[in-house]
Amino acid sequence: MSEYLLEMKNICKSFPGVKALQSVEFQLKAGEIHALLGENGAGKSTLIKVLGGIYIAEEGEIVIDGKPVVINSVNDARDNGISIIHQELVLVPRMTVAENIFLGREPMGKFGVDTRKMIAEAQKMLDRFDLGIDAASEIFDLSIAQQQMVEIVKAISFNCKILVMDEPTSSISDREVLQLFDIMRNLARQGVGIIYISHKMSELNEVCDRVTVLRDGTYVGTRVVADTPRDELIAMMVGRKLDQYYTRDHVKNTEVFFKCEHIDDGKKHQKRVNDVSFEVRKGEIVGFAGLVGAGRSETMQCIFGLTRDSKGTIIMDGKELKIKSPVDAMKYGISLVPENRKVEGLYHVQSVSFNSTIEVLHEFIRNLMVNTAREREITQEYIDKMHTKTPSLEQTVTNLSGGNQQKVMIGRWLATNPKLLILDEPTRGVDVGAKAEIYEIMNELTKQGVSIIMISSELPEIINMADRVYVMYDGRITGCIDYENVSQEAIMKLATLETAEGESA
Ligand SMILES: Nc1ncnc2c1ncn2[C@@H]1O[C@H](COP(=O)(O)OP(=O)(O)OP(=O)(O)O)[C@@H](O)[C@H]1O
Ligand SMILES: [Mg+2]
Known part of the structure; x- marks a missing residue:
């Protein structure tokens, strides 16, 4: 038996204009909860997507239980016992909770999908969390927090041996967070290795054993959480001390x-x-x-x-x-920066510059003439103010890391004075x-x-x-x-x- 359940070695992945991962190393033990820490755009989600078969790395090796594996698709990942809760919610809004949980592996009866059985089984899983969510209700009708909990229940339902959670607590309440931590500890006791991504530093000490820090797409180091002061972790993350x-x-x-x-x-x-x-x-x-x-x-x-x-x-x-x-x-x-920026706020397929200035168009459109220079100026001002990480003003917003999308959004509202x-x-x-x-x-x-x-x-x-x-x-x-x-x-x-x-x- 290998000491590690999972090893990712020398992982490299680039996007046009961005080296998202450069020779990144990551090692996960069975039964541990391992935090992945880093600033917005550090490469956390990208590393997870490489593990999940969504992105294919240009270089590097993935080893599970001591054996090299090839993960070129989401199915490959699942076959290797990997289950991922992604940062963006990916449930299908117009389907029921049960349908979403069992998507692609619905229990079959004589006449096709056995809906009754599917709903009953989904309900059993949900009830373990005491969530008050009805398995027969449509995703569309649930709050963001409830949708997040459905994602979590779904991920766990695969009996995975590696579970990845990319910011699962960003939109659920404290009570649900405590439940989630209980479930995580339980799974870890059963030998599941958990990779946990969160920007809430206080959660590290509460639930994580070890932590790996990434900065600008590179590997900075791995530490035991209990032995490492928070200041040190922050310094590893941002490359300087935050006084x-x-x-x-x-x-x-x-x-x-x-x-x-x-x-x-x-x-x-x-x-x-x-x-x-x-x-x-x-x-x-x-x-x-x-x-x-x-x-x-x-x-x-x-x-x-x-x-x-x-x-x-x-x-x-x-x-x-x-x-x-x-x-x-x-x-x-009066300006309002909404809570649910992913859904309400951003024009995802448009550029950073479009999204930054949409609320102040009058400042650079006069008599139907677009003053591109002024548009760029406003955009750049708020990219600088917010330290938004983007390869260019023309980058599409969906391609920014989650946190950087947020910064574009806040900058846009600041621009309205x-x-x-x-x-x-x-x-x-x-x-x-x-x-x-x-x-x-x-x-x-x-x-x-x-x-x-x-x-x-x-x-x-x-x-x-x-x-x-x-x-x-x-x-x-x-x-x-x-x-x-x-x-x-x-x-x-x-x-x-x-x-x-x-x-x-
Ligand atoms: N599909 C894509 N196309 C182009 N660039 C991308 C794409 N996905 C990610 N990137 C870039 O890769 C870098 C790493 O992004 P990633 O999403 O992995 O960051 P992260 O650490 O998860 O950040 P956050 O904490 O904000 O979620 C960023 O500079 C981002 O803009
Ligand atoms: Mg991310």
């Missing part, structure tokens, strides 16, 4: 600039926004905390003119605003270096008088960056905490109001 992570010069009691009263989504069923009132002061960063599903994104959608029947009063600079659509909102100087910037989970999927950059940009903007609303599920980010934090639970604001009094406990208490009441009852 300042959160940049925030807090403000207090500046004048009220923006105010919402009695915001309501107007829905009769499944109401998500219920009599929400809050205010934002000039140059403030106002955090919105709460569990997934608390109604934070929905509240902002009402304000931004995305919810048809929403009600309530919106006041800016003492004047009441009439917002019926995002165009109205933007006219008043908003007075009120609403950021929904701004650092999701973004590496530590880029996070620090985004925090710095936010701090800069507020100094120029911009007010920022930041929805975030990452408590450290809320605690360190926000001047005041509103906490929501079940469509309502349950409290407001200023930066001098904020703590994890204080937020969680307000975010889980129901349990607190339940206990006292």
